[in-house]
Amino acid sequence: MNAATHVAPIIMAENDSLVRDFPLRPFAIRHMLAGHPLLTLPRIAELAATLPRDLIEYNSGAAALSQDPSSVPAVDLDPVEIVNRIETAGAWMVLKRIDTSPAYRALLTDTLLSVARARGFDSLEAAGFSQIEGFLFVSSPNSTTPFHLDAEDNFFVQIHGEKIFAIFDNNDGTIADEAQIEHATAEHRNLPYNDSFEPRGTHFDLLPGDGCYVPYTWPHWVRTARSYSISMAITWKTDEVRRLNDLRVVNSMLRRVGAPQAAPGQSPTWDALKLAILRTGRGAVEPLRKSETMRRVLRRIALGKNANYYLKA
Structure with missing residues (x-):
């Protein structure tokens, strides 16, 4: 599909959040990607079989919120087995840089183009969407993504199952200071979590068709519920x-x-x-x-x- 001609509103936000809050604060979105043929387990297994191994990360879903990345329990399965057995594997997996596949690249650019047009822009470039990348998450029931931050902006969309997504305001640097942001940007994303952070969190209960906007370097944690989960992060980086x-x-x-x-x-x-x-x-x-x-x-x-x-x- 040609991103230049696709006009469907794939991502939508209520109460003018795409204008009022973007890109400074998190907000809920709705999307039209649940059930997309590229985002089903069989198609994701095909992708896992072809991606370079260093673009696939997985481990046990039984991680702590404050998880030392050097001590995460492993899962003794190969990537395709993880996808095929996700309901019982007890695993968390991310397929990175899915934008390297032309089909997935088109899906990502079409989606962000719908956002650009909703904000009054005619192109991705005019809206500041550059270095577009995609990350597919496949998680077993009751899995945890530890507290961390990402060095890009992100529309996170839920495709299958249920997730709790908690995002924390760090504008004053008291949750993650500059040294921690440096480390998360350059080395590993995980951060220490403290229960005192909780009042500063915005929690989203995500079902298929739901999603949220995650601002640059805002810390967050994620948990799946009683079903396996498929989710996707659509990310980009502005020049700044x-x-x-x-x-x-x-x-x-x-x-x-x-x-x-x-x-x-x-x-x-x-x-x-x-x-x-x-x-x-x-x-x-x-x-x-x-x-x-x-x-x-x-x-x-x-x-x-x-x-x-x-x-x-």
């Missing part, structure tokens, strides 16, 4: 988000060698120098990332010996 992420990657690297940095924006000249150095180096390395083996090597060099933790299963 890419700039913040790049700065936090550099700052995280410098913090690891004992040189903690000021948050992005506090030293514009120094920020510009960091960006120039990082992006020049990335341009030289990027061709190597076409190889899965080299991606593993580069992650280990940049992030340490545990960077490929999700490939242990």
Whole structure:
């Protein structure tokens, strides 16, 4: 399907939230993706069989809200078996970068184009939707996604089953400080959770056809109910988000060698120098990332010996 001609309102929000709250606060959405043929277990199993292994992460669904990623219990099944046995596997799985498949890429861009048009824009570019990526989640009943944050904006859509999705306001940095945001951006997404955060949470009870908007770096946790769950995250990065992420990657690297940095924006000249150095180096390395083996090597060099933790299963 051609995203330039598709006009159906795939994602909808009530009370003008796409204008009033976007992109600053979470809000509920409705969508038309439940039952889509690309989002069924048989089709997801086909996708799991073809995706590079380093784009698939899975583990036991019996995780804690404050989960150390180095000690998550594993599941002794291969990715396709996880999908085929999801009702009883006791597993949580994410298929990353599904946008690398042309069919899924078209689904993602069509969906975001419907949002762009609902906000009065004629194109994805005009609406600021760039670096569009997709992540498919398949979870067994009673599974937990630990407390974490993501370094992109996200429309999260529920396809099958029920989920509780709790999003927490971190505008003042008291739930996750700048060092934690750096770490989540550059290394691992998980954050420590404390019950005192609860009053600052917005909770969404998601059934098929429901969803929510998750703002950039707002911490959240997710739980499935008594049925297996299929969900999808439709993400994008604006130019400003890419700039913040790049700065936090550099700052995280410098913090690891004992040189903690000021948050992005506090030293514009120094920020510009960091960006120039990082992006020049990335341009030289990027061709190597076409190889899965080299991606593993580069992650280990940049992030340490545990960077490929999700490939242990």
